Amino acid sequence: MTMQKFPKDFLWGGATAANQLEGAYQADGKGLSIADALPGGPDRFKLVNEPNFDWTIDEANCTYPNHRGIDHYHRFKEDIALFAEMGFKCYRFSIAWSRIFPNGDDKTPNEAGLKFYDQVIATCRSYQIEPVITISHYEMPLNLVKKYGGWKNRQLITFYETFARTVLTRYHKQVKYWMTFNEINSALTFPVMGQGLVAANGASDKKNIYQAWHNQFVAGAKAVKIGHELDAELQIGCMLLYATTYSYDANPVNQLATLEQNQAFNHFCGDVQVRGEYPAYTNKLMQKYGFSFNELEIGENDLALLKANPVDYIGFSYYMSSTIDVADAEREQASGNLIGGVKNPFLKTSEWGWQVDPIGLRIALNELYNRYQKPLFVVENGLGAVDKPDDKFHVQDDYRIDYLREHIQAMAGAIADGVDLMGYTPWGCIDLVSASTGQMSKRYGFIYVDLDDQGNGTLNRYKKASFEWYKQVIASNGETLA
Ligand code: BG6
Helix, strand or coil: CCCCCCCCCCEEEEECCHHHHCCCCCHHHCCCEHHHHCCCHHHCCHHHHCCCCCCCCCCCCCCCHHHHCCCHHHHHHHHHHHHHHHCCCEEEEECCHHHHCCCCCCCCCCHHHHHHHHHHHHHHHHCCCEEEEEEECCCCEHHHHHCCCHHHCCHHHHHHHHHHHHHHHHHCCCCCEEEEECCHHHHHCCHHHHHCCCHHHCCCCHHHHHHHHHHHHHHHHHHHHHHHHHCCCCEEEEEEECCCEEECCCCHHHHHHHHHHHHHHHHHHHHHHHHCCCCCCHHHHHHCCCCCHHHCCCCCCHHHHHHHCCCCEEEEECCCCEEECCCCCCCCECCCCCCCCECCCCCEECCCCCEECHHHHHHHHHHHHHHHCCCEEEEECCCCECCCCCCCCCCCCHHHHHHHHHHHHHHHHHHHHCCCEEEECCECCECCCCCCCCCCCCECCCEEECCCCCCCCCCCEEECHHHHHHHHHHHCCCCCCC
């Protein structure tokens, strides 16, 4: 098959998040993050429903997979060497806020935490791997949740600003690409990880979610401003969870509901962060929950700050599409990446029920580019699957290769459509702890990590079949996909 060429400087790489792979959750002065308080197993998100959840970490009765991660904190050199062997041009990772400001509200940063990222960045650079940093990826300091009630509290803007200024100042010479908040829009359905809003501090009141978003928009705009003042060439993006959304049928009722779901979920946060202003449909979204924009706490200079500091590019995750049918309440529901929808009869699903839809990625890229005309970056994509290693720990993960190939073909199609696409960092390029389930057995990586859901294993790393395959993809700049 003749492929459309990817741009010469296309950023091929992989993506991770600190809380899901570093482990060492109390090493060298690190404080607790929200992810450290999430157990593995069925109780992982008890805090979503329990109004009296008190954040006790009960090591005696629960496992906490994020505490150990895959011990990347002590093995990052080996891991980045493997990424380099695959030919990564970039590596997306996040900085654990609680390594730098253990309580979030500390006056001075923890130098030992910064020293860790000094080494990670230097190791990337030694292989000419471009670091791509998510400033905040589902790992806010737990203290900011317990003491301040999470992002609905405006004081968090100052704490984030201090954090962002610290890391941007320290790393702007080595790191060109940044993102402010991972999957900021995911809070609409799941405000726990990104906003620190749980049953006990008001997650069920949508006004809190919108207030938290406003505070995050302002904090993100401050990060953009700080970054550009340090170096006008820095590229600072937003990061959205994008699920291409279809109407189940031609029923106008479903079409309208699809439009509204797109506004509420896929587009609202991007509209503010990319265009620098609240969209015309803002009040409609809020009125659905019984409040209006005027009721939010908005600082005097907030709107001017947003307008003056839009993001440079749009980073987004894409795993699946979603289908809407409000006309038929009986329709079978689908699982998904924090949003579901109904089952789409044209799509297969992953072992976790996520609907696999490569064409949906081409549509997403077109929708986003037509809407914003700014460069796009697919910073997460991949298949969570159970891998079965042989007795030499080899995994023949053809199913993962098939998934990635089809999504790369979809990206090539979108580039041919005229979309400006900067790069591709498949999720969990090395196996890591699943954000939603806390499982190790839900694997995404090119590199197998010998660790099971109960924490047993050597933590040794092994290359899967997809490792060699992705190496060829990168070496051929997306031409060789067989
Ligand atoms: C994204 C998150 O939603 O999906 C990642 O940014 C997460 O942190 C990824 O790991 C895959 O989801 P899961 O639940 O399978 O780990």
